[in-house]
Amino acid sequence: MSLLGSYAVVTSDKHGTILSANQSAVKLFGYAQEELVGTKVNILMAPPYSDQHDAFLARYKNTKEPHVIGKTRAVTGLNKEGETINLKLSLSEAETARGSLFIALFEQAPDTRVIVDTNLTGEIFGIKGNLFLTLGYHKEEILGNNISQLCFTQDSPFMPICEGDTYPNDSKIIGKIRTTQAKHKTKPHAINISLLVKKATLRIRSADGESSNIPGFRSIITPIDDVETMVVLSLSGEILSASADFYHLFGYTEEEIAERSITSLVKCDVREILPSERVPRTKKRVKCIHQDKSVFTADISIELCSNPEEDAKYQEDVFICKISRASSKKKDKESSHGTTMGLYTYGKVLGSGYFGKVRMARHRLTGERVAIKTLRKKQYLAVNMEYPPREISVLKSLDHPNINRLYDTVIETDRIHLILEHVEGRELCEIVETENIPEEVCRHLWRQILTGISYMHTNGVVHRDLKLENIIIDKTGFAKIIDMGFGNFVLNPSHLLRTFCGSPDYAAPELFLGKAYNGFHADCWSLGVLLFAMLTGLLPFKDSQSAMKGAYQFPSSVSEGARDLIKRILVKESPQRLTVNDMLAHPWTNVGYSGPPPQPISLFNSKIDNDILQEMENLGMDSSTVKTSIERREFNQFTTTYFLLLQAKIRKLSGQEGTPKAKSKKRGGDECALL
Known part of the structure; x- marks a missing residue:
């Protein structure tokens, strides 16, 4: 899409x-x-x-x-x-x-203003704007009714009270921008609005088709709950300029606010909000005064700015003041379904843990799915873990089709978002728990997993959390290794690690002893446990003591070739275990194949697709910048968009065809589709 x-x-x-x-x-x-x-x-x-x-x-x-x-x-x-x-x-x-x-x-952006035309007694004759978006009503629900239907309380009428068909002689409402509250059809809380009521002449048509003009009012309703306005102040607090929303928020015209001091708009000492020194930014919640003398609470942030350009409008230092009306509704920083984060729109939650959540999202330029893993800074600092996490640099060092890809990162002050490849499929754990996987299908998946881990180890990276839950099988039978949260770099074969990582069910014996260990050897042990579970639906060791003794038994269903392979992997003495390349060369791994699978070409090293470059040029991204980003292995929005478009093209050309879906038997049941 x-x-x-x-x-x-x-x-x-x-x-x-x-x-x-x-x-x-x-x-x-x-x-x-x-x-x-x-x-x-x-x-x-x-x-x-x-x-x-x-x-x-x-x-x-x-x-x-x-x-x-x-x-x-x-x-x-x-x-x-x-x-x-x-x-x-x-x-x-x-x-x-x-x-x-x-x-x-x-x-x-949709225009949220609503214009309501009424006669002098408040009967609604006409509506313009998106009434449903702003207040939840359809036009036919309020046409002919009194405008008081939209007032949150009767103490704050939208219009002056008129008797007969004449305007009041003196009104503090007509021609003034006021702040008041409107009633939403379905929401229990009030909608804060800016309201401007003007005199108007309404042209109405009677039942017999005759037109006539009558005196009335035009009420312009502008929601202000989510308004953020910007004001430029001199060092003494004088207002130099303001954004358009400022006038809705405070009720002044541009002429009325000229050369006015910020002190007239806030109920506090100006020294409390204007920084006395060159500090990055000050934030404060204050009471603000509307032009109609009503008071509202706002969040104000102010920073001192110097304009570096010679032709800047203000040659001297100025204060940049951002004001937003404080909402009584608690804001959730964890984005919900349908909200956006930059160039992504969030979807459902895929998983959550101590450090944050993983959500499905759509890339807004291409419509392609991604997974966004959000890692919160305070959670890492609370347990004295490295931040930004090593996971990012580990993922950037890997480029393999059997390893979940990192596209980009988005950094905020208190969290980092990892933009990852979205894999639509099932955890291998779920498949193993519910279905009997034929040995030839196990071998097909095993070869893919080994190919990814071999690439990882060759590039000096260990996973340290290999388990069924961290292998996703997509709809075409393709295996993806996910979650590099415990991944680490191993500088040389003698480089030892000390942190106990991963699941105890898959942990090598040396990890339980609390000694330094070889990360490559530990990954190999986990692979042996994983293969045993794939073939049997069971874990080989019931507890850590069994694992430390290397005590396990094969069900009768496991072939001799598979037994030989597993026995050579699950060896207590770590240097004697098969390496990943040894596993790839083992006879059982290659039954039905001509030999070990070759390593595929990585995406960054693939030939650049000029058709995709042209698509990106049409999108508004310079093709030479895209090409340079790919050649330099950069992780940014240029390479992200390119790879998403490329994978969509490959998927379309292949008709989403891959390995034929294998048949397996439910444990104790009928045949079902495994992949």
């Missing part, structure tokens, strides 16, 4: 210069491609964001603290005609040979 072309994509460099833009971006912003490429990306932004973008880039370069990267947020864009556009922006960073590049994905 390719979504190419459905998003506007703009790529820029570390200086904010646009490198490429796709046709959707051209259409959205109204510029020709040649007008965009080579210019600053801030031409697509409305003030004050456009004025401060260079300062934001400079701050990120110095601190590497991501405030926007990996997130999706509402922004106001600016087209060539100078018109503002409500947008959703998702920003991703790609580390490349030419430094950090930024991939911006834009989509038009």
